[in-house]
Amino acid sequence: MKNKFGLENQQDKQTKAAVIFPSLTNSGIRLSPEARLKEACGLASAINLDVVLSEIVKLREIKPATFIGHGYLDKLLPTLQSLDIELLIIDASLSAIQQRNLEKALNIKVIDRTALILEIFGERANTKEGKLQVELAHLSYQRSRLVRSWTHLERQRGGAGFLGGPGETQIELDRRIIDDKIIKIEKELSKVKQTRSLQRSARQKVPYPVVALVGYTNAGKSSLFNKLSKSNVFAKDLLFATLDPTMRRIKLPSGKEVILSDTVGFISDLPHELIMSFRATLEEVLAADVIVHVRDISGADNIEQKKDVLDVLHHLGLKEIEQQANYIEVLNKIDLLTAEDKHKIELQTQRNKTLVAASAITGEGTDLLLKKIDNILSSQEKIMEIKIPASDGKLMAWIYANSEVLQKETKAANILFKIKINAANQARLQAKIAPKS
Numbered sequence: 179m180k181n182k183f184g185l186e187n188q189q190d191k192q193t194k195a196a197v198i199f200p201s202l203t204n205s206g207i208r209l210s211p212e213a214r215l216k217e218a219c220g221l222a223s224a225i226n227l228d229v230v231l232s233e234i235v236k237l238r239e240i241k242p243a244t245f246i247g248h249g250y251l252d253k254l255l256p257t258l259q260s261l262d263i264e265l266l267i268i269d270a271s272l273s274a275i276q277q278r279n280l281e282k283a284l285n286i287k288v289i290d291r292t293a294l295i296l297e298i299f300g301e302r303a304n305t306k307e308g309k310l311q312v313e314l315a316h317l318s319y320q321r322s323r324l325v326r327s328w329t330h331l332e333r334q335r336g337g338a339g340f341l342g343g344p345g346e347t348q349i350e351l352d353r354r355i356i357d358d359k360i361i362k363i364e365k366e367l368s369k370v371k372q373t374r375s376l377q378r379s380a381r382q383k384v385p386y387p388v389v390a391l392v393g394y395t396n397a398g399k400s401s402l403f404n405k406l407s408k409s410n411v412f413a414k415d416l417l418f419a420t421l422d423p424t425m426r427r428i429k430l431p432s433g434k435e436v437i438l439s440d441t442v443g444f445i446s447d448l449p450h451e452l453i454m455s456f457r458a459t460l461e462e463v464l465a466a467d468v469i470v471h472v473r474d475i476s477g478a479d480n481i482e483q484k485k486d487v488l489d490v491l492h493h494l495g496l497k498e499i500e501q502q503a504n505y506i507e508v509l510n511k512i513d514l515l516t517a518e519d520k521h522k523i524e525l526q527t528q529r530n531k532t533l534v535a536a537s538a539i540t541g542e543g544t545d546l547l548l549k550k551i552d553n554i555l556s557s558q559e560k561i562m563e564i565k566i567p568a569s570d571g572k573l574m575a576w577i578y579a580n581s582e583v584l585q586k587e588t589k590a591a592n593i594l595f596k597i598k599i600n601a602a603n604q605a606r607l608q609a610k611i612a613p614k615s
């Protein structure tokens with residue numbers, strides 16, 4: 179069996195990978211080389227690669243043929259071999275030629291930053307629009323290099339994994355096939371955009387309020403996701419765990435159930451051609467009932483990162499999100515702060531109730547976070563009366579599970595309910611009782 183990297187896969191064994199960040203003087207990159215390397219490793223782990231080697235290589239100039247000079251490559255080769263590394267990620271933009279030459283020199287599969295990010299988006303795109311945007315980005319990337327294919331195109335032709343192995347026969351890529359595909363996808367995309375019922379349909383798919391975790395890669399979203407769901411998840415509830423590892427049902431202190439959703443992380447210096455597909459992967463956030471923005475408060479770059487996140491959410495249609503009642507900001511990694519800095523953060527959280535200081539590792543602050551989520555959901559609650567057919571047992575069960583029943587009265591073939599229900603569930607209920615069209 180070949181895995182998604184076209185490498186031999188032995189029973190769920192993780193692919194061993196090396197991550198290299200080529201650091202150019204005057205690159206204009208915002209983050210320090212160390213932070214960039216850490217981020218790239220975080221991205222690699224996001225698609226379940228086992229990063230066994232990570233290094234910064236200082237470059238004075240880019241070599242046209244191999245990007246990185248031979249002196250370094252000669253030293254790298256035996257290390258890669260001794261560590262059994264199967265995949266090399268260069269955290270930069272490689273030309274097709276450079277990629278191929280590196281693969282030849284190192285006898286290993288090589289991918290660049292864009293390919294890595296596309297892979298993550300491909301795994302994480304959930305909406306129709308998201309999937310189309312990612313496919314479009316894939317095709318444009320492929321067309322721009324006309325190197326051997328690693329998209330669905332090849333899978334459809336019955337090829338091996340899309341990233342292939344070194345020394346594999348090159349598949350002649352037909353530019354026209356790609357162009358035709360691009361045109362088709364663009365057409366589909368404009369159709370999907372016209373419908374614009376994304377928000378409603380996404381809400382109705384999930385039978386509970388959705389709490390979305392957003393924020394930069396490495397902020398601690400997945401750690402928090404795991405921490406929150408470990409002690410609160412339903413042991414028997416494998417539905418969401420198996421269907422989608424980024425969604426999990428958890429119970430809040432009040433007993434209310436919500437779906438926690440771990441979204442694709444923001445990425446620094448996102449390659450320009452990937453911006454649309456990144457936004458599309460975030461469309462789901464629009465349908466969330468509560469948005470939890472996770473920040474690495476210990477990182478030097480965290481103020482700028484916050485600005486980026488809010489900007490993108492704003493562009494997605496979540497305007498002035500900080501001012502909204504359903505927004506929470508988690509100041510994560512407080513365990514890494516000095517006592518003095520921690521004190522400052524605590525004062526900040528006392529002044530601003532949308533903030534929660536927390537540590538996804540120690541668990542500090544996570545109870546308060548759950549309480550805040552609870553409060554938001556109950557503040558959205560309303561009292562309403564509805565009439566349903568007494569024969570609709572399924573709907574009745576839903577009402578009991580998702581609202582507080584204050585009064586119930588049977589009238590002939592109908593049941594009259596007086597219930598307390600939050601805004602999100604109210605919308606879901608209305609969709610359920612609305613006449614099907």
Ligand SMILES: Nc1nc2c(ncn2[C@@H]2O[C@H](COP(=O)(O)OP(=O)(O)O)[C@@H](O)[C@H]2O)c(=O)[nH]1
Pocket residue numbers: 220393394395396397398399400401402443510511512513514536537538539540
């Ligand atoms: N010290 C400390 N490390 C954390 C905390 N939260 C996450 N991390 C670490 O930060 C790195 C990135 O975390 P991860 O949850 O994968 O971030 P994500 O990219 O936002 O999902 C991992 O090495 C985590 O162990 C925290 O509260 N304290």
Ligand SMILES: [Mg+2]
Pocket residue numbers: 224396399400401443
């Ligand atoms: Mg993550």
